[in-house]
Amino acid sequence: MLTERQLLILKVIIDEFIKSANPVGSRAIAKKDQINYSAATIRNEMADLEEMGYLEKTHTSSGRIPSEKGYRYYVDHIIAPTIKRSEINILNKILENGYFEVEQVVQKAAEVLSRLTNYTSIILGPAIYEAKLKQIQILPLSQHTAVSILVTDTGHVEHRSFSIPFDIKPSDLEKMVNILNDRLYGVPLIYLHEKLHHEVVHLLRKYVNDFEKAYAYLDMMFFQEQPVKVYVGGKSNILLQPEFRDVNKLHSFYTMMEDENEVIKLFQRHEEGIQVRIGKENKADVIKDFSLITATYHTGGDQTGTIALLGPTRMEYRKVISLLNAFSFEMTEALYLWYKGD
Amino acid sequence: MLTERQLLILKVIIDEFIKSANPVGSRAIAKKDQINYSAATIRNEMADLEEMGYLEKTHTSSGRIPSEKGYRYYVDHIIAPTIKRSEINILNKILENGYFEVEQVVQKAAEVLSRLTNYTSIILGPAIYEAKLKQIQILPLSQHTAVSILVTDTGHVEHRSFSIPFDIKPSDLEKMVNILNDRLYGVPLIYLHEKLHHEVVHLLRKYVNDFEKAYAYLDMMFFQEQPVKVYVGGKSNILLQPEFRDVNKLHSFYTMMEDENEVIKLFQRHEEGIQVRIGKENKADVIKDFSLITATYHTGGDQTGTIALLGPTRMEYRKVISLLNAFSFEMTEALYLWYKGD
DNA sequence: TGTTAGCACTCCAGGTCATCGAGTGCTAAT
DNA sequence: ATTAGCACTCGATGACCTGGAGTGCTAACA
DSSP: OOHHHHHHHHHHHHHHHHHOOOOOOOOHHHHHHTTTTTHHHHHHHHHHHHHTEEEEEETSSSSSEHHHHHHHHHHIIIGGGGGGTTTTHHHHHHHHHTSHHHHHHHHHHHHHHHHHHHHEEEEOOOOGHHHHHHEEEEESSSEEEEEEEETTTSOOOOEEEEEOTTTTTTTHHHHHHHHHHHHHOOOOOHHHHHHHIIIIIHHHHHSSSHHHHHHHHHHHHOSOOOOEEEEEEEEGHHHHHHGGGOOHHHHHHHHHHHHHHHOOOOOOOOSSSEEEEEEGGSSSSSGHHHHHHEEEETTSSEEEEEEEEESSSSHHEEEEEEHHHHHHHHHHHHHHHHHHTO | OOOOHHHHHHHHHHHHOOOOOOBBBBHHHHHHHTSSSOOOHHHHHHHHHHHHHSSEEESSTTTTOOOOHHHHIIIIIIOOOOOOOOOGGHHHHTTTOOOOOOHHHHHHHHHHHHHHHSEEEEOOOOOOGGSBBBEEEEEOOOSSSSEEEEEEEOOOEEEEEEETTTOOOOHHHHHHHHHHOOOOOOOOHHHHHHHHIIIIHHHHHHTTHHHHHHHHHHHHHHHHHOOOEEEEEEEEGGGSSSOOOOOOHHHHEEEEEEEEHHHTTTTTOOSSSSSSEEGGGSSSGGGTTTTEEEEEETTTTOOOEEEEEESSOOHHHHHHHHHHHHHHHHHHHHHHHHHHOO
């Protein structure tokens, strides 16, 4: 257990290091107003804090830097109670100018978050599987091509273009689409395949000739797995951080960020509310000296998405946490209003 | 005018520098099989080439590196005739596995291009304005929200979600959409607005109450300028190039790449066929020590798009040019087949 | 007993200096 | 016209020094 004084010193060191990115020495701390002890006393305390694992040295006679354990303690016990909602209106003001769609809200939020923090923001769109089917449509383009369009009650639109195999009759496709619209309206996308398979198949078989081929085809058009959408803002902000001057680290980072699937993997097992992953607490090796702070947001349709900020372990945790808190609140609100039609 | 020998030496120097990224000295050249002169002779020729502006020195006693003029000459007179179509099947093989849509073809091509070259690939989707209107649709989601969907004959789908103002009647919207579909079918998107304004407006006014508001609204939904789609692959490849170890250069580069509009600006005034822009020949300052090589491709619908590779001025011009040549050919072919329905 | 002043020690950053090697330009010989 | 030879230049590298920031420890002090 830490004493009051150790706690204070740990806080000052981390605050200072977050600002400067340089190891913090005892003299610098002693000079602070909040501190009324001599450098020597601080040194003793720092030695203790290091022994306990909250601080580290870069070499024998250097100042101290926070360890991951130190950051963890800082986040859990020092700044946690200080979360404010003072920024509560930041996003709202920006959204006032008429951003309507879910995707636009999300994209704009990513942009703003990264601009406000100088970190990289990542937003996962709401998982569309909870959304309910509004309409399915097949529109012929030419004799052998068509475009399929699927619309959900949340305004989400999926579409694909296809060539139509010679052995499928357009009229059959049409019939099938009619049946599907009739029977699958209002079904959450996540159950679409199941419902189709169990309750609708027999209808299709009944009304449509050469059922097998057309069915397989339909399945391909509408029910292919669609990944969650990812919005990233401020990728270049990483370059501003002094700890990432090493081009090798940068390369693996940027390579990862180019692959949407890899980015999504960063969020495995994310839970409700705010979550802080410091350094090696992140599963992915590429970001083992980054910190990832995530928060969830909700749409009116009971879907949830994730907003996150990615930066060096030396992150402005206090600011980022309160900001994410505010944003998740505001996004939830904005999307709820939109969904309910105001 | 350059002599045979100067030409040969210039070629060897540039080839060598492209490989190694290090200034090339006279001895290194003399050792080459193709060269039957002593280092001293080479030195004299190099001095001449430098005087003429094709070569540069990094300092008084360094080897030579090509100047931008040197690269320009190399591209225009030395390698131009060597373009082959040997890679003609690269993309085809990849597309065989069933990539159907225009967007998928384009995206895949960007990926492959950057992987094959280790440069950054940029592809502009075909300008959709040439595409013709297939269908307009408004689908109500809730009482006060709707989604608009616009489909072209090329399978391109644009959609937006909207809140419906209280003072617009859904029934009016519906009427208007019907009229639009009737009158604007087959019209190229680029003329949509014009045609709407001149030929269709009076119909709308006739049949729809409270015409003004609804019309303004409609205009907003369907006829907002949509930028060309941009696909970028291999952004992280830039980090592999020794000349871009400087983090400051990287920052401006990556910041630019995050902004689609900025990326599109790079392609102002691009013309039919292959085009090479070396260093400061590029208008944009950010890429003034990059080279940008562009080629055009076509879809069956007479639309054209652009594929490009962005790398250091020390680029493998020969390889890149022949590759872009092949890709533009193959993409044109693949898209033509798709459009014509095979 | 907790705090602090003092001091020896460590290590890094930065500057100077000598050296080496790759390269050039010029001159004179072929 | 070509080339061998030579003096010269410059960057990269490593050895060495110094100053400064920082530590840990000891002993003195309240």
